[in-house]
Amino acid sequence: MNTLIKTIEVLGIIAFALTGFYKARKLRMDLIGVYALGMVTALGGGSLRDIILNRHPLFWVQHYEYAILLLALGIVASLVSQELFEKKKLVVFVLALDALGLGSFSASGASLANQLGCHPFISALLGVTTGVFGGVIRDVVCNEIPYVFQRTELYATCSFVGAWSYLLIFRAYGNDVLAAVSCIAITFILRMFALQYKIKLPI
């Protein structure tokens, strides 16, 4: 089960990085830009979580293999044609992986904040922060209004609901793995539904 969560986290990091690579290619950046944008998207939310919660070393400083993996992927992403990136099937696939990543980051943020004794509302917020801020930084660097703040299909909301489900299930059963799996599942399903049926917030 722990291996499952770890696998989902890695898939999520890759999906986040791909969205960064995609934007960078679209803006005609070189390998440095592609790699940098992939890195901030994939690792930005977790870094902010670690800095806010004073956890050192930051997760990617400790797990240096993430940075190396993303460099390898970034080189590949710089070599393939831009059209490949925009293939409908790939987009759907990346959106699904991205939803998994959102769920796993939300769980990790809520879990770590909760362990450090934060109030549940703050823990839920840190789940959302971990899940969405990589993308926020990506969009800000690209000079765009962050996607996640716009009136579009539910994204941060899925993360928020998922983070609360983590906190409630952890409180009820005291089982971190069960809570994380349910957070990932709920975030993922809610996000897929929102995309499929174009569900937006009423306000």
Add this chain to the structure above:
Amino acid sequence: MNTLIKTIEVLGIIAFALTGFYKARKLRMDLIGVYALGMVTALGGGSLRDIILNRHPLFWVQHYEYAILLLALGIVASLVSQELFEKKKLVVFVLALDALGLGSFSASGASLANQLGCHPFISALLGVTTGVFGGVIRDVVCNEIPYVFQRTELYATCSFVGAWSYLLIFRAYGNDVLAAVSCIAITFILRMFALQYKIKLPI
């Protein structure tokens, strides 16, 4: 007196948040965007202060009631009409509260840096950072050149003068509350004057 300072801080946080809500509504963001922009504006400067000075937990992680209060206000702000936000009287009122907030954040930044033994110039800078960076982050996220860096009515300058008044009065009398009140008063009066008479920096 301490209650007075606390009250002013809360009023300032609310005013800062309102400027974030306003921008978000103008950009037609949904509740997530409204809340997020209110949060970064209201809590961004203090967070940066705490991270620079290595103070943990961050003030809003500890005082979780701020985040909950802002969510409640953000929901209200998402429901009212955009016109209400632009009512002349409300704008003047928010500008006044914002000036109070600027003063109270400047005092808190200068005070905490001073307590930790920073050089007075650095303490004054941290007062300004605490006072203005929430707004800087808000503007950057909204894809605008930060208001506070533009050739417009004195803003950061009021904070800088206020922070120095805190440091000088604290050095002279050793009284934190007196120093904070004078910082708030000086920042507020200077900012109101600058707005009234359109005072700008000569260079």
Add this chain to the structure above:
Amino acid sequence: MNTLIKTIEVLGIIAFALTGFYKARKLRMDLIGVYALGMVTALGGGSLRDIILNRHPLFWVQHYEYAILLLALGIVASLVSQELFEKKKLVVFVLALDALGLGSFSASGASLANQLGCHPFISALLGVTTGVFGGVIRDVVCNEIPYVFQRTELYATCSFVGAWSYLLIFRAYGNDVLAAVSCIAITFILRMFALQYKIKLPI
């Protein structure tokens, strides 16, 4: 030799600040904007390095003379005519100083990360982060796609190569000063070559 490295660092900080002053003047900012943009460009990369590596107090909080020096320079930069800033000779001179600064920041980032036991790849990344992120923040604040991510003359690449040269020479000879000097020299020469011959990354 240590004095040489320190001198180069100060020259680099000044060069970084000048690029911030220049952008601020171009955007018609007032003294606050000029100073703020100079500060984030000159001190942003080192601050990020210190925050990521949990080094407190931040280098500019401790060495308060940097902030005061930059204020003095910022006032001068606000008073001179915009044309002076764009003089061909000055531009070339600032580009050369900037390359020295890039080298010295790369060395400091790689050195400090290495001392704290980071993996060499992470240490090299932190060298690059220290060298380039001040400029990234400057460009983001100015609402521009960061220069360093664009398909233009090698910049971050020089820093990356320089940081690796630091790490390899330090590993071989155990001499911090020798490693730093070689990092600065290699970064500088590579950057000058890239500018002269318009060398860009192939992908």
